[in-house]
Amino acid sequence: xxxxxxxxxxxxxxxxxxxxxxxxxxxxxxxxxxxxxxxxxxxxxxxxxxxxxxxxxxxxxxxxxxxxxxxxxxxxxxxxxxxxxxxxxxxxxxxxxxxxxxxxxxxxxxxxxxxxxxxxxxxxxxxxxxxxxxxxxxxxxxxxxxxxxxxxxxxxxxxxxxxxxxxxxxxxxxxxxxxxxxxxxxxxxxxxxxxxxxxxxxxxxxxxxxxxxxxxxxxxxxxxxxxxxxxxxxxxxxxxxxxxxxxxxxxxxxxxxxxxxxxxxxxxxxxxxxxxxxxxxxxxxxxxxxxxxxxxxxxxxxxxxxxxxxxxxxxxxxxxxxxxxxxxxxxxxxxxxxxxxxxxxxxxxxxxxxxxxxxxxxxxxxxxxxxxxxxxxxxxxxxxxxxxxxxxxxxxxxxxxxxxxxxxxx
Amino acid sequence: xxxxxxxxxxxxxxxxxxxxxxxxxxxxxxxxxxxxxxxxxxxxxxxxxxxxxxxxxxxxxxxxxxxxxxxxxxxxxxxxxxxxxxxxxxxxxxxxxxxxxxxxxxxxxxxxxxxxxxxxxxxxxxxxxxxxxxxxxxxxxxxxxxxxxxxxxxxxxxxxxxxxxxxxxxxxxxxxxxxxxxxxxxxxxxxxxxxxxxxxxxxxxxxxxxxxxxxxxxxxxxxxxxxxxxxxxxxxxxxxxxxxxxx
Ligand SMILES: Nc1ncnc2c1ncn2[C@@H]1O[C@H](COP(=O)(O)OP(=O)(O)OP(=O)(O)O)[C@@H](O)[C@H]1O
Ligand SMILES: [Mg+2]
Numbered sequence: 001x002x003x004x005x006x007x008x009x010x011x012x013x014x015x016x017x018x019x020x021x022x023x024x025x026x027x028x029x030x031x032x033x034x035x036x037x038x039x040x041x042x043x044x045x046x047x048x049x050x051x052x053x054x055x056x057x058x059x060x061x062x063x064x065x066x067x068x069x070x071x072x073x074x075x076x077x078x079x080x081x082x083x084x085x086x087x088x089x090x091x092x093x094x095x096x097x098x099x100x101x102x103x104x105x106x107x108x109x110x111x112x113x114x115x116x117x118x119x120x121x122x123x124x125x126x127x128x129x130x131x132x133x134x135x136x137x138x139x140x141x142x143x144x145x146x147x148x149x150x151x152x153x154x155x156x157x158x159x160x161x162x163x164x165x166x167x168x169x170x171x172x173x174x175x176x177x178x179x180x181x182x183x184x185x186x187x188x189x190x191x192x193x194x195x196x197x198x199x200x201x202x203x204x205x206x207x208x209x210x211x212x213x214x215x216x217x218x219x220x221x222x223x224x225x226x227x228x229x230x231x232x233x234x235x236x237x238x239x240x241x242x243x244x245x246x247x248x249x250x251x252x253x254x255x256x257x258x259x260x261x262x263x264x265x266x267x268x269x270x271x272x273x274x275x276x277x278x279x280x281x282x283x284x285x286x287x288x289x290x291x292x293x294x295x296x297x298x299x300x301x302x303x304x305x306x307x308x309x310x311x312x313x314x315x316x317x318x319x320x321x322x323x324x325x326x327x328x329x330x331x332x333x334x335x336x337x338x339x340x341x342x343x344x345x346x347x348x349x350x351x352x353x354x355x356x357x358x359x360x361x362x363x364x365x366x367x368x369x370x371x372x373x374x375x376x377x378x379x380x381x382x383x384x385x386x387x388x389x390x391x392x393x394x395x396x397x398x399x400x401x402x403x404x405x406x407x408x409x410x
Numbered sequence: 411x412x413x414x415x416x417x418x419x420x421x422x423x424x425x426x427x428x429x430x431x432x433x434x435x436x437x438x439x440x441x442x443x444x445x446x447x448x449x450x451x452x453x454x455x456x457x458x459x460x461x462x463x464x465x466x467x468x469x470x471x472x473x474x475x476x477x478x479x480x481x482x483x484x485x486x487x488x489x490x491x492x493x494x495x496x497x498x499x500x501x502x503x504x505x506x507x508x509x510x511x512x513x514x515x516x517x518x519x520x521x522x523x524x525x526x527x528x529x530x531x532x533x534x535x536x537x538x539x540x541x542x543x544x545x546x547x548x549x550x551x552x553x554x555x556x557x558x559x560x561x562x563x564x565x566x567x568x569x570x571x572x573x574x575x576x577x578x579x580x581x582x583x584x585x586x587x588x589x590x591x592x593x594x595x596x597x598x599x600x601x602x603x604x605x606x607x608x609x610x611x612x613x614x615x616x617x618x619x620x621x622x623x624x625x626x627x628x629x630x631x632x633x634x635x636x637x638x639x640x641x642x643x644x645x646x647x648x649x650x651x652x653x654x655x656x657x
């Protein structure tokens with residue numbers, strides 16, 4: 001036990017003096033993740049605002065007749081009616097205007113005579129702004145249409161309400177906690193899985209392949225310390241580093257959300273109305289139940305142990321820093337992939353067997369727990385599978401440290 | 411000589427080592443005693459380092475056996491490692507640690523207590539003339555400083571058997587002399603010292619007995635005087651060349 005502690009302490013001390021390890025273990029999880037996530041949300045927010053702010057130009061033929069319809073269109077926000085001397089189609093094609101409308105000259109007459117009015121619209125479907133302009137014109141036309149119809153009905157002595165046959169009123173039964181949990185169910189596993197890997201990678205390589213490359217391994221193996229103790233000390237150092245990264249990344253994300261947070265819109269209806277102009281909104285509550293937190297924390301620790309053991313085994317096998325990096329580099333993808341896949345399947349009902357697959361089971365379990373569904377069977381299988389995997393990986397690492405062929409591989 | 415009455419600390423019996431079929435060590439036998447410096451000489455690739463690695467339990471023998479202080483290197487490797495201190499050619503030190511921290515780490519792993527360790531570090535740093543740079547980060551050391559640190563590290567636990575594989579490579583005349591003096595002291599203290607080197611002058615000065623290895627085989631084992639007599643030469647270098655060329 002004493003030897004394990006000595007080795008653990010030495011490896012951590014060594015790691016803390018190494019800029020690379022320090023970066024991966026502490027600085028990156030502290031700064032990078034919140035930056036990426038806040039940056040992402042800010043960018044989306046910014047784009048939405050930009051889209052709203054954009055003034056689209058619409059050319060109208062026969063503007064001179066000054067009909068109510070043109071008035072309606074020009075009263076749309078961020079829409080400008082422009083005069084154009086060119087051929088309309090050419091103007092749209094050359095993007096001098098975003099949209100062109102041809103209003104029949106006799107529109108007022110036709111309204112009076114209660115005839116069908118046809119408006120021609122010229123758009124450029126490859127121009128985003130053209131789409132936006134079309135949406136705005138559509139809204140104006142719908143509103144105008146309603147007015148015209150109402151007045152027609154009124155002329156016949158019928159109430160305008162007749163036009164509102166069916167209306168939709170929306171209510172979301174998902175609570176804010178559930179929506180928040182769903183968001184976390186995406187974010188948390190990604191963070192934990194990612195930092196359990198990244199936070200342990202550098203130190204894992206440094207204490208094994210690094211030691212081999214710097215030629216200090218042989219003198220370590222010459223001490224009377226048992227191989228299992230050496231591996232355990234190193235393994236615990238890797239786990240400590242990985243766990244530190246996970247905790248730091250979670251704490252910094254939490255602070256980031258609280259401090260700079262996403263604008264959490266209280267009123268869902270409002271955001272639904274806003275979607276017409278392109279603005280979305282979240283209504284999330286990121287609070288987690290204590291019980292869920294406990295399970296998540298316990299499972300995270302187990303996951304960190306599994307990853308650390310696997311990282312260590314692989315980098316012990318490698319003969320140099322570079323070789324280890326080549327092995328571990330792509331391991332990201334293998335680990336992140338299941339998260340992305342599981343997250344992208346809507347209403348995914350995982351078969352029980354998936355809870356026996358390390359990493360994947362963690363993602364699935366977190367998703368369940370974060371929306372308040374506790375399945376003790378799933379929890380037991382996950383915990384058991386992670387524990388067995390960790391032990392297996394440590395045992396493998398010890399075997400490798402006892403194999404002279406690998407140790408003196410050239 | 412009275413050597414035969416002394417305690418035998420290393421016994422190598424018919425030791426062979428193969429690397430994927432290549433015979434690096436070919437059934438060699440010898441023993442070393444307490445209070446003697448035993449030389450292991452041979453050209454590059456003769457199998458010296460391999461023999462010493464097996465003796466220190468880092469490599470497994472393919473056949474034959476080695477005993478250190480009465481313990482088998484395979485069955486009782488932990489005991490062997492407690493009693494042996496070996497400096498291999500593969501020196502590396504923890505660059506981000508100071509010399510003192512390097513020594514302390516290994517001292518702790520050898521089970522030394524705090525006070526014992528501090529004393530031992532004091533003694534070794536004086537003996538190998540390391541005080542000046544002991545508290546600097548080892549990454550800033552010169553080759554010679556690293557070599558001294560590596561020597562100190564290998565004997566931090568004051569072992570009964572001291573194996574030095576080319577200890578003076580990279581050392582200047584002064585530093586080499588320090589190491590030579592150190593070996594004499596260990597001999598006087600009743601340790602068994604094995605020296606593997608390419609510097610014939612060192613071997614001639616220091617070694618009580620010398621084993622000559624060539625292509626994995628032990629071609630002769632005798633006192634320096636005995637070897638000179640057999641080959642009718644006046645110094646060890648000549649004797650060595652003659653024996654190697656005759657093979
Ligand atoms: N891990 C290994 N795998 C394969 N072959 C090896 C290994 N270690 C040593 N050898 C081979 O065994 C032979 C003996 O090597 P060894 O290092 O024991 O020689 P040496 O006498 O110490 O030589 P030098 O004076 O150059 O240090 C060499 O041919 C070497 O290539
Ligand atoms: Mg050698």
